[in-house]
Amino acid sequence: MKVVNFLSIVDPQKCNGDKRCENLCPSGAIKVVEKIARVDESRCVACGKCREVCREGAITMVRRSEPREIVFDMQTVSQEKIQALCEKTFLLPDMLICACTGTMVKEVAGAIIGGAKTPEDIVLMTGAGSGCGIYCMGVVFQLFKAAGIVIPDDPRWKNLPLTPRDIPDKIADKYPEYYFRGVI
Amino acid sequence: MVQQAVKPPEVMPSVYGPAPRTIRAADLPGMVSVGVTELFPKIKRGYRQGEGIEDIHKATIKAVSRINMDMIKPDDTVNILCSEHGFYILEGLHYREMLKVIGDVVKERTGCNHVRYRVAGGMGLKEAEEVIEHFNLKGYLTGKVGSTNPFDKEVPIETDIGTLYGLAKAYDADWIIHAPHDEPRDLYFHRMVNRSLKAFAMNYARYETRAVYHGNFSNRSANFLQKAIFDSPFIQKRFTFACILKSTPDGILGADADNDLYALDKRITKDLLRDYGKVLRLFSEIDECIAIWDAGRWAYYLHAGGIAFGCLENAMYDPFDLTVPSAMGTHDMVEKYFKGELDKLDRIMNLNPAIKAVVVNQAWPGLPITDVPRHIPTVVVGRDQADMLNLDSTNPEFMKHAVIADTLETAMEFAFKVTGIDKVIAFDGSFGNITVSPVMAEFLLEKSPGVTKQVEAEYLPLWLKQRGID
Numbered sequence: 203m204k205v206v207n208f209l210s211i212v213d214p215q216k217c218n219g220d221k222r223c224e225n226l227c228p229s230g231a232i233k234v235v236e237k238i239a240r241v242d243e244s245r246c247v248a249c250g251k252c253r254e255v256c257r258e259g260a261i262t263m264v265r266r267s268e269p270r271e272i273v274f275d276m277q278t279v280s281q282e283k284i285q286a287l288c289e290k291t292f293l294l295p296d297m298l299i300c301a302c303t304g305t306m307v308k309e310v311a312g313a314i315i316g317g318a319k320t321p322e323d324i325v326l327m328t329g330a331g332s333g334c335g336i337y338c339m340g341v342v343f344q345l346f347k348a349a350g351i352v353i354p355d356d357p358r359w360k361n362l363p364l365t366p367r368d369i370p371d372k373i374a375d376k377y378p379e380y381y382f383r384g385v386i
Numbered sequence: 387m388v389q390q391a392v393k394p395p396e397v398m399p400s401v402y403g404p405a406p407r408t409i410r411a412a413d414l415p416g417m418v419s420v421g422v423t424e425l426f427p428k429i430k431r432g433y434r435q436g437e438g439i440e441d442i443h444k445a446t447i448k449a450v451s452r453i454n455m456d457m458i459k460p461d462d463t464v465n466i467l468c469s470e471h472g473f474y475i476l477e478g479l480h481y482r483e484m485l486k487v488i489g490d491v492v493k494e495r496t497g498c499n500h501v502r503y504r505v506a507g508g509m510g511l512k513e514a515e516e517v518i519e520h521f522n523l524k525g526y527l528t529g530k531v532g533s534t535n536p537f538d539k540e541v542p543i544e545t546d547i548g549t550l551y552g553l554a555k556a557y558d559a560d561w562i563i564h565a566p567h568d569e570p571r572d573l574y575f576h577r578m579v580n581r582s583l584k585a586f587a588m589n590y591a592r593y594e595t596r597a598v599y600h601g602n603f604s605n606r607s608a609n610f611l612q613k614a615i616f617d618s619p620f621i622q623k624r625f626t627f628a629c630i631l632k633s634t635p636d637g638i639l640g641a642d643a644d645n646d647l648y649a650l651d652k653r654i655t656k657d658l659l660r661d662y663g664k665v666l667r668l669f670s671e672i673d674e675c676i677a678i679w680d681a682g683r684w685a686y687y688l689h690a691g692g693i694a695f696g697c698l699e700n701a702m703y704d705p706f707d708l709t710v711p712s713a714m715g716t717h718d719m720v721e722k723y724f725k726g727e728l729d730k731l732d733r734i735m736n737l738n739p740a741i742k743a744v745v746v747n748q749a750w751p752g753l754p755i756t757d758v759p760r761h762i763p764t765v766v767v768g769r770d771q772a773d774m775l776n777l778d779s780t781n782p783e784f785m786k787h788a789v790i791a792d793t794l795e796t797a798m799e800f801a802f803k804v805t806g807i808d809k810v811i812a813f814d815g816s817f818g819n820i821t822v823s824p825v826m827a828e829f830l831l832e833k834s835p836g837v838t839k840q841v842e843a844e845y846l847p848l849w850l851k852q853r854g855i856d
Contacts, residue, residue, distance in 0.1 A: 226537055251537075255511050302754045338601060339601075340601040359594065368548065379852075381604065
């Protein structure tokens with residue numbers, strides 16, 4: 203669950219429409235229209251990447267008048283399906299997946315069962331990936347792969363679900379000191 | 387043996403942190419410094435901030451003098467790959483000097499004028515640019531200087547374990563020179579396995595590769611990723627040599643270089659296990675403390691006697707012992723869960739129970755660390771810093787659990803009252819000294835001889851054997 207307290211706003215006088223913000227926004231909240239970046243408030247997760255990447259200093263973060271909660275309602279999907287998807291990935295449902303937002307594996311699994319098709323959907327449905335946007339994404343890719351969902355190409359992500367179980371036996375056997383098998 | 391508190395390295399101003407504090411932990415009444423070489427006399431004396439720049443210049447010339455550069459032709463392009471972390475060791479000038487010498491010598495010996503520097507950032511998108519400006523790299527280094535960050539355009543790298551993604555800007559040259567530092571930082575992750583190669587899976591890698599390293603693999607198997615990337619034809623056809631800034635917990639030692647990165651890594655590994663291993667084991671002896679964050683980086687990477695705070699946070703494990711499945715709580719708890727020893731997984735990672743309170747005089751937000759205030763009494767100094775934490779998307783709940791004090795002094799008063807203890811250790815960026823309270827100084831001095839004996843007789847032979855080093 204993530205409480206979004208802030209919101210990106212664009213100064214149109216400073217914006218040069220270079221799309222650096224759009225190409226980085228994990229929730230698809232910022233789009234350049236007629237050479238000016240525009241923010242969809244309902245999608246902004248206040249990760250701040252747009253502000254950071256903007257060379258013109260055109261973006262600031264302001265406090266929302268009402269905080270927005272991002273929480274996936276676990277009751278909307280089958281618990282058995284969540285459990286099954288987690289087992290398929292050898293991930294435990296209660297494991298933390300996103301240290302920034304406190305999102306757990308079962309929440310992302312639930313979102314995928316509930317219709318998420320891309321990492322952007324995961325950000326919007328669970329909050330995972332709305333912080334640093336780095337550490338959780340490998341596990342997100344794993345869960346998509348286990349669900350049989352092929353993530354569409356996008357400049358914002360390269361699908362990389364690699365785990366120790368994907369390491370070929372000949373490599374695992376050659377390098378036992380890396381513990382690819384058993385208790386990793 | 388205990389001296390007046392030594393002035394710590396200055397903090398570089400950054401958009402990622404609060405304005406550098408004028409009152410540091412070392413300025414608190416009664417704080418003292420205990421020298422690393424007082425604790426461990428066999429550790430070599432290193433250069434501190436403001437010392438030995440000319441010696442590093444000479445050491446780098448000597449180190450690269452034995453390097454074969456015949457593969458570089460005058461019309462080729464060369465990228466010297468550097469890590470922005472190197473600029474935060476002490477005050478960064480030793481690292482800058484090493485980089486300058488590498489570029490100058492390459493140009494002189496090969497006649498190549500297309501030598502560029504690529505400064506790679508850690509988490510933030512402006513880090514590398516800040517470093518370039520602060521250290522005047524475009525003026526000081528003779529060669530074009532550019533930055534790259536984990537969200538920049540990728541380049542696919544085919545490896546024995548599949549496609550991994552590097553940063554296109556790091557590799558857009560005929561040749562690369564790997565120019566990192568050996569300061570071990572988060573050794574609870576890399577565990578001194580392929581340490582000298584780590585940047586290939588981190589600083590020079592796009593975020594997806596970094597995510598796989600941290601999240602999909604354990605911290606024993608993850609260190610294969612940098613090996614897989616380094617061994618790939620993509621890297622091997624570009625790699626020329628590595629030159630590494632060498633350190634001990636006492637400071638900067640010099641530079642070492644080799645065309646054979648694995649040979650260099652063995653030398654570095656041996657030295658680091660011997661020296662950093664002692665201070666690390668000493669930190670594991672600390673039974674209770676108030677930790678002060680007081681430098682200009684993310685909290686995990688703030689140093690005390692050359693050891694980063696993250697290492698104290700995980701000090702109840704021996705991360706160098708590779709028979710331990712994981713030095714990180716996450717995986718350790720998974721194992722216990724499967725054995726039926728835990729009913730459920732706690733979301734908390736490793737938090738050393740010896741840390742009784744944390745005082746945040748200054749540190750960068752931007753890396754998730756909210757488990758600290760969630761489980762340990764935490765005082766943040768200054769409204770400006772609290773505001774930054776409130777805005778921080780990686781720690782959106784930090785300030786829900788922490789309290790604010792106007793000054794470092796009042797923050798310490800709070801910490802003393804809450805904990806009832808007087809053992810204080812400051813992570814203020816120091817190498818060579820540990821800034822502590824007198825009681826903590828006595829404790830460390832009392833424990834260090836036993837730690838030395840134990841490391842030399844038991845731990846070090848085990849650690850080296852596990853890594854195939856004589």
